[in-house]
Structure formats: structure tokens, C-alpha cells
Amino acid sequence: xxxxxxxxxxxxxxxxxxxxxxPKLGGNFQIVNVECWEAAAFAALLALRSFERKTNHAxxxxxxxxxxxxxxxxxxxxxxxxxxxxxxxxxxxxxxxxRAESILQELGLKELPMNDCDKEKVKTFFEKAALVExx
Numbered sequence: 001x002x003x004x005x006x007x008x009x010x011x012x013x014x015x016x017x018x019x020x021x022x023p024k025l026g027g028n029f030q031i032v033n034v035e036c037w038e039a040a041a042f043a044a045l046l047a048l049r050s051f052e053r054k055t056n057h058a059x060x061x062x063x064x065x066x067x068x069x070x071x072x073x074x075x076x077x078x079x080x081x082x083x084x085x086x087x088x089x090x091x092x093x094x095x096x097x098x099r100a101e102s103i104l105q106e107l108g109l110k111e112l113p114m115n116d117c118d119k120e121k122v123k124t125f126f127e128k129a130a131l132v133e134x135x
Contacts, residue, residue: 010040028093
């Protein structure tokens with residue numbers, strides 16, 4: 001599990017049954033389907049910043065994370081593009097490391113090793129996430 005900030009943790013996880021987990025997803029954590037952990041981290045930082053500045057478009061920081069990942073203001077589109085799926089995903093927890101570990105256990109998720117993405121690929125994710133700032 002990577003600590004991005006004191007109150008932001010990301011883990012790569014394997015999801016066996018996404019449909020079963022969807023009702024359990026909350027405002028202080030989200031499971032997203034993205035290629036790189038860096039994309040999830042950057043979008044999460046932008047989501048937190050939007051709540052601090054009161055410029056958020058979603059009701060929850062988890063919803064704002066999805067909007068940032070998709071580069072859209074439409075939550076339905078954001079979920080379709082980056083919502084939880086069976087297979088490899090990233091668990092993003094807006095809270096302590098203990099809370100992140102607790103969520104892993106509560107949801108029965110298996111943590112996987114995280115690898116860095118190619119810098120050019122990451123750059124395109126950053127640009128997409130920043131789009132919501134100007135929409």
C-alpha cells in the first residue's frame with residue numbers, strides 16, 4: 001500500500017465480484033479501474049483539493065475521484081469509464097493507513113504489487129484529470 005499523503009492511501013487489489021462490492025463503496029474510499037496507480041493518486045489529490053476549495057462537483061470525495069479520472073462532470077460516464085470491475089483495480093482510501101487496511105480486510109480484497117507506469121502514459125492521465133478544473 002502506498003501512502004500518498006497522511007490521509008491518502010492507494011493499494012492495487014484483485015476484485016473477484018465487483019457487483020457484490022458496489023453497495024459497500026463509500027464516500028471516504030473508492031475502488032477504481034485505471035491502468036496506473038499514478039493516475040489514481042493524481043485524481044485523488046485533485047479531488048481532495050476541490051473539496052478544500054469548495055469547487056467539487058460530486059457529493060463525495062470518492063465520486064469526485066471518479067469525475068477526475070474520467071475528465072467529465074457526468075458521474076454516470078465516470079463510473080462507466082473507471083468504476084470498479086472484476087480483476088485488477090486500485091483501492092483509494094481517504095483516511096489513515098489503519099483505515100485502509102481495515103477496508104481491505106472488510107471487503108476481502110487481496111493486495112497486489114504495484115508497479116510504476118511509463119512517464120508518457122502517466123502524463124496523459126494527468127492532463128485528463130486536470131480537465132475537470134476548466135469544465
